Amino acid sequence: MYYLGIDLGGTNIATAVVNEQYEIMGRGKLKTRCPRPADEIADDIAAACRMALEEAGLSLLDVEGVGAGIPGTVNKATGIIEYSNNLGFDQVPLQKMLEERLGCGKVYLENDANAAAYGELLAGAGKGCENMIAITLGTGVGSGIIVDGKIISGVNFAGGELGHTVIVKDGVLCTCGRRGCWESYASATGLIRLTKEAMEAHPDSKMWELAGSLDQVNGRTAFDAMRAGDPVGTQVAHDYMDYVACGLVNCINIFQPDIICIGGGISKEGETLLAPIRKYVEAERYSKHSAVQTQLKTAVLGNDAGIIGAAFLKKLYD
Amino acid sequence: MYYLGIDLGGTNIATAVVNEQYEIMGRGKLKTRCPRPADEIADDIAAACRMALEEAGLSLLDVEGVGAGIPGTVNKATGIIEYSNNLGFDQVPLQKMLEERLGCGKVYLENDANAAAYGELLAGAGKGCENMIAITLGTGVGSGIIVDGKIISGVNFAGGELGHTVIVKDGVLCTCGRRGCWESYASATGLIRLTKEAMEAHPDSKMWELAGSLDQVNGRTAFDAMRAGDPVGTQVAHDYMDYVACGLVNCINIFQPDIICIGGGISKEGETLLAPIRKYVEAERYSKHSAVQTQLKTAVLGNDAGIIGAAFLKKLYD
Numbered sequence: 001m002y003y004l005g006i007d008l009g010g011t012n013i014a015t016a017v018v019n020e021q022y023e024i025m026g027r028g029k030l031k032t033r034c035p036r037p038a039d040e041i042a043d044d045i046a047a048a049c050r051m052a053l054e055e056a057g058l059s060l061l062d063v064e065g066v067g068a069g070i071p072g073t074v075n076k077a078t079g080i081i082e083y084s085n086n087l088g089f090d091q092v093p094l095q096k097m098l099e100e101r102l103g104c105g106k107v108y109l110e111n112d113a114n115a116a117a118y119g120e121l122l123a124g125a126g127k128g129c130e131n132m133i134a135i136t137l138g139t140g141v142g143s144g145i146i147v148d149g150k151i152i153s154g155v156n157f158a159g160g161e162l163g164h165t166v167i168v169k170d171g172v173l174c175t176c177g178r179r180g181c182w183e184s185y186a187s188a189t190g191l192i193r194l195t196k197e198a199m200e201a202h203p204d205s206k207m208w209e210l211a212g213s214l215d216q217v218n219g220r221t222a223f224d225a226m227r228a229g230d231p232v233g234t235q236v237a238h239d240y241m242d243y244v245a246c247g248l249v250n251c252i253n254i255f256q257p258d259i260i261c262i263g264g265g266i267s268k269e270g271e272t273l274l275a276p277i278r279k280y281v282e283a284e285r286y287s288k289h290s291a292v293q294t295q296l297k298t299a300v301l302g303n304d305a306g307i308i309g310a311a312f313l314k315k316l317y318d
Numbered sequence: 319m320y321y322l323g324i325d326l327g328g329t330n331i332a333t334a335v336v337n338e339q340y341e342i343m344g345r346g347k348l349k350t351r352c353p354r355p356a357d358e359i360a361d362d363i364a365a366a367c368r369m370a371l372e373e374a375g376l377s378l379l380d381v382e383g384v385g386a387g388i389p390g391t392v393n394k395a396t397g398i399i400e401y402s403n404n405l406g407f408d409q410v411p412l413q414k415m416l417e418e419r420l421g422c423g424k425v426y427l428e429n430d431a432n433a434a435a436y437g438e439l440l441a442g443a444g445k446g447c448e449n450m451i452a453i454t455l456g457t458g459v460g461s462g463i464i465v466d467g468k469i470i471s472g473v474n475f476a477g478g479e480l481g482h483t484v485i486v487k488d489g490v491l492c493t494c495g496r497r498g499c500w501e502s503y504a505s506a507t508g509l510i511r512l513t514k515e516a517m518e519a520h521p522d523s524k525m526w527e528l529a530g531s532l533d534q535v536n537g538r539t540a541f542d543a544m545r546a547g548d549p550v551g552t553q554v555a556h557d558y559m560d561y562v563a564c565g566l567v568n569c570i571n572i573f574q575p576d577i578i579c580i581g582g583g584i585s586k587e588g589e590t591l592l593a594p595i596r597k598y599v600e601a602e603r604y605s606k607h608s609a610v611q612t613q614l615k616t617a618v619l620g621n622d623a624g625i626i627g628a629a630f631l632k633k634l635y636d
Binding site: 147162164169250253255 | 401449465474475482484485570571574575610612
């Protein structure tokens with residue numbers, strides 16, 4: 001049998017048909033073009049699903065489960081998207097809307113970061129594990145928490161927001177309104193801020209040459225400068241990794257999962273990022289006396305994690 | 319039927335026989351007198367169990383389940399206490415030792431903070447809930463996390479340590495070796511440090527009169543000064559509540575539980591503590607758009623939470 005996954009983003013609607021070996025058999029893609037009425041977006045989600053089925057040479061009769069990852073608060077009891085800043089959704093009954101359009105029985109919905117974490121658990125870095133945290137170091141710090149094979153999202157489905165835990169009390173203002181959230185320091189946005197601040201303080205840093213100008217600074221600038229032997233860039237990269245590691249140890253001290261899987265743009269640094277973080281983690285974790293310790297790994301599925309996780313959401317309820 | 323609960327502390331071994339309505343039918347108590355060999359401590363645990371049974375007029379034949387809360391890392395798969403700083407235990411097979419001494423079938427072990435959280439869930443502030451975090455504001459900040467009726471302790475049983483998450487990066491040195499842990503600010507120890515610092519900076523504060531001397535400062539000094547209208551004491555109490563609330567919002571943003579139950583010495587302040595914390599939490603939690611919100615309550619069972627939770631541990635595995 002086959003599974004149909006939907007990744008609804010602020011920019012794109014991406015869909016895929018996935019087989020039981022987690023291989024993608026066909027894909028669909030349309031622009032989300034929001035803000036626009038949820039009805040129209042639902043129409044295009046259904047159209048993108050049919051595109052993926054057509055590419056795979058299959059029909060809905062071959063599909064065992066359909067699921068979607070949504071950037072927002074998904075009430076899994078009612079199938080209503082309670083709120084999505086990215087999509088401009090407020091109390092949208094998306095489950096029912098998709099079920100009507102697809103005519104294929106229950107459509108399972110989940111927050112997109114949670115769906116991506118579940119995808120990495122099933123088919124990626126967490127294969128064979130039951131306890132995993134997936135952290136995405138992108139524009140923000142996304143997170144999905146899986147305990148005993150189940151997604152943690154709390155009684156109101158708004159939980160799992162590790163990025164919005166304060167690690168620097170009274171620190172930098174976060175998009176969520178708090179000050180000093182992990183996200184404000186460990187995201188690519190946070191790294192870019194640290195990089196710019198260091199460049200302004202050090203007009204002689206090689207980072208000026210590498211980036212060209214402050215406006216062109218990105219998440220690689222400081223790491224590239226470190227590789228080029230620039231002491232200021234090296235300091236920025238290490239300060240950044242310190243912030244990432246601080247939050248990771250917090251996660252470990254709470255959950256002690258089998259693995260923490262790190263994805264998002266910055267995770268492309270691979271061992272350049274993970275090796276110093278592992279040292280910090282080993283020195284600071286509370287579980288110094290335990291034989292079993294959390295492993296740190298990079299995510300392996302990239303953007304497909306969300307689609308694969310969404311496709312198999314039904315398995316969480318079987 | 320009846321259940322037998324054991325609360326093994328660094329100072330006392332406390333036991334109780336509990337009925338199915340969570341009423342205590344008989345108690346036993348002996349000094350732990352550690353450090354001494356684990357064999358001797360196990361002998362006294364068994365003796366304290368027999369004391370409780372005798373007071374209740376019951377025998378082990380009336381007991382459906384036996385459980386113990388232990389201050390340390392309890393490997394629930396092996397029944398071995400992997401490490402306990404308080405007891406001086408290192409790889410002690412306590413489950414087997416107690417089963418041999420009591421001759422009553424399986425003895426269930428759990429970390430003491432987790433057992434206390436489970437007790438509050440079953441019979442106290444969390445009655446009727448499935449998702450609860452219990453926070454103890456005492457010498458340290460203890461925590462027990464319950465999701466869908468199960469205790470979260472991670473793959474190595476060392477998890478659930480919300481007190482050892484950093485909220486002030488590079489802050490005050492914690493007993494765990496990290497800097498800036500929530501425990502270092504939100505514990506009674508943290509409050510006493512804040513109080514002393516403020517007294518030294520303000521020789522005119524009413525806190526000098528209330529405490530007598532720096533050595534006599536306790537967790538009530540700042541709150542008493544606030545009630546007496548002392549501006550310095552008021553500032554200390556509010557700074558302290560800010561630290562408590564910061565960590566509580568972190569907990570909410572991760573878990574979004576039904577309730578957070580706050581126990582320990584400082585929780586005796588009741589609404590003096592909880593009312594300002596609720597305001598902070600309402601302003602900062604990520605779940606602003608959710609109809610369902612985490613409730614903050616004080617713990618109700620006091621020291622009996624650990625014994626009652628331990629007594630019913632068997633129910634977690636049935």
